Amino acid sequence: MKKMLMVLSLISLSVKAADNNMLFIGGGGEPKGAQGTQFDGSVRALGDFYKANKNYSTTISFNGGHPDTESIIADRFKGAANSGPFTSSNYKALIEDAIKKIENKDIPAGGKLLVFINSHGGESSGKTHNISTAGSAMTNMNSLNDTSSVSLDTLEALTKAAKDNNIKLAIVDGSCHAGNSLSLANTNTCVIAASGPKHYAYSNFADVFAAQMKKGKNLEDIFFETKAQTQGGGFPMISTPEGVEVQDELYPYLTPYMYYHDEYRGMALDKIDDYIKDNMTDELICRREAHYDSLKKVLNLIEEMNQIEKKTLFSSKPRLVKTVDLTDLKKKIDEYKKTQDNYFAKLRRLDLAGLETKITITTDYYKKGTTYTHREVLSTDYDQLIAGKTKDLENTNLTAARRENLENLRDFYRAARIEKAKLMRDNPQYLEQRNIFDELKTDQKVGYSVASAISQEASKAYDAYYKSKQKELKQHDQSATNPCRDFIL
Known part of the structure; x- marks a missing residue:
């Protein structure tokens, strides 16, 4: 009888093992000529998980054109289905195949599928956002070109x-602006x-998350273990009921204080410039102050929710003691x-109403001219445009019509440059x-560094608020679904 039970147990384990599936995609948008990519840490760590858990039916479509990255994939994903570089066509085929x-029950009911994404990511687009594919370097760190x-x-x-x-479906999005992917969550889908x-993911979150993936762990626990070890900014998110509530209460007010200006391989990582440019009106300044007051209230509430009564040797009356102290976070936000x-x-002292004034630029060829606002003229780099057309004109194989068109455009940009200098x-001002x-x-x-320090301190507030909401949810709704906790590796 014992032998029979053992055989049945082994059969059960083998069937269950076939239910585990993983899809690893991304690595696009990296500069050509580089040996590796900034995503190589997550490739190594996820490869180690795969090597230790061969019961995961794994497919990978990652990067393309970077030898160090390809070498890591070849070493750590032996036995996995490699669909080649992360191209638009490969991506579409992989999702259709999954x-x-x-639908064909190759992944049976109760089975699991983990989709791990790590690539450059753009801002909100459609329901979610876009991520970079292989073969083209990302040039805009906020929005992505549809062709790449x-x-x-x-x-x-x-x-x-x-x-x-x-x-059971899990989507781990390690890209910039990944919070847009939380819209994909449902009662069967966990999104992390x-x-x-509205923020970049220039941190080690994806690398650490992949390294924390171990058999028997659930994704909610891995999320918090990862947050505790994450260095950098970004404000990681999770689609659990508690996570959604905490993020809705905290993130909108914290957002402006996690913006920054930096560079990545010569490309601007910039949120703070546009934030200041877009909030100059009296109405928006007032709204900003109201949001700041709301943020202080939320942070005070988190501290109040996490107080305990404690007796001292010198008094019979217990006193309230903070278990979470957000003083450093408040101070950093105030300074920022x-x-x-x-x-x-400084900017409001200037008379900038004229920026929306329109000006028409004409040339002998473009007699009707083209109308722009002062803002548009001032923000355009005409020297770069002129240099580009001049270079194009060096091509000796140009047709006469094409050469004439390039010369007319160069003349127009030269006229615009004169108008810009006059303005x-x-x-x-x-x-x-x-x-x-x-x-x-x-x-x-x-x-x-300043924005990242605020993000690090904000993580403490997030964790404390989350735990309070977790207790509250258990008391009021025992049946609440949590696909992140239910997804066990």
Whole structure:
């Protein structure tokens, strides 16, 4: 009888092992010519998980064109299905294949599918956001060109198939602006993001998360273990009921104090410039102050929710003691806000109403001209445009019509450059504004290290608030679903 039970147990384990599936995609947008990518840490760590858990049916479509990265994949993913570089066509085929496996019961009811994404990611687009594909270097760290990226909206069909067929689905998005992917979550789908929807993920979150993945752990626990070891900014998110509530209460108010200006391989990582430019009106300044007051209230509430009564040797009456002290976070936010206030004050002293004034630029060829606002003219680099057309004209194989078109465009940009210089000369406040933003770009008080320090301290507030909401939810709704806790590796 014991032998029979042992045989049945082994059969059960083998069937259960076939239910585990993993899809690893991304690595796009990295500069050509580099040996490896900034994503190599997560490739190594996830490869180690795969080597230790061969019961995971794994497919990988990652990067392409970077030898060190390809070498790591070849070494650590032996036996996995390698679909080649992360291209738009490969991505589409992989998602369609995963849906077919679910619908054909190749991933049976109760089975698991983990989709691990690590690539450069753009801001909100559609329901989610876009991530970079292989073969082209990312040039804009905020938005992505449709021809060099794919939309994670495609995963919505996968989440529906998983829910309809009772599959446990997990999506770990390690890219910038990953918080936009939380819209994919449902009662069967856990979504974990390395950053908030309005922030970069320039941290080690994805690397640490992959390293923390061990058999028997659930994804909610791994999320918090990862947060505790994450260095850098980004404000990681999770789609649990507690996570959604905490993020809704905390993130919108914290957002401006995690913006910064920095560079990655010569490309600007910039949120703070646009934030200040877009909040100059009296109405938005007032709203900003209201949000700041709301943030202070939320932080005070978190401290109050995490107090205990403690007796002392010298008094019979217990006193309330904080178990979570957010003093450092409040101080850092106050200091950062003062720096921002300083730039707002400088800019509001200038008369910038004329920025929306329109001007028409004409040439002998473009007699009707083209109309722009002062803001558009001042923000355009005509020297670069002229240099580009001049270089194009060096091509000896140009047709006469193409050469004429290039020359006419160069003449137009030259005329625009003259108008820009005139605007700057006649409106000294425009030059002063530009100088203020040049100063902002080099000010270490609004740099990566300051914003990251705020993000690190904010993590303490997040964790404390989450635990309080966890207790509250257990008391009021024992049946609440938590697909992140239910997804056990």
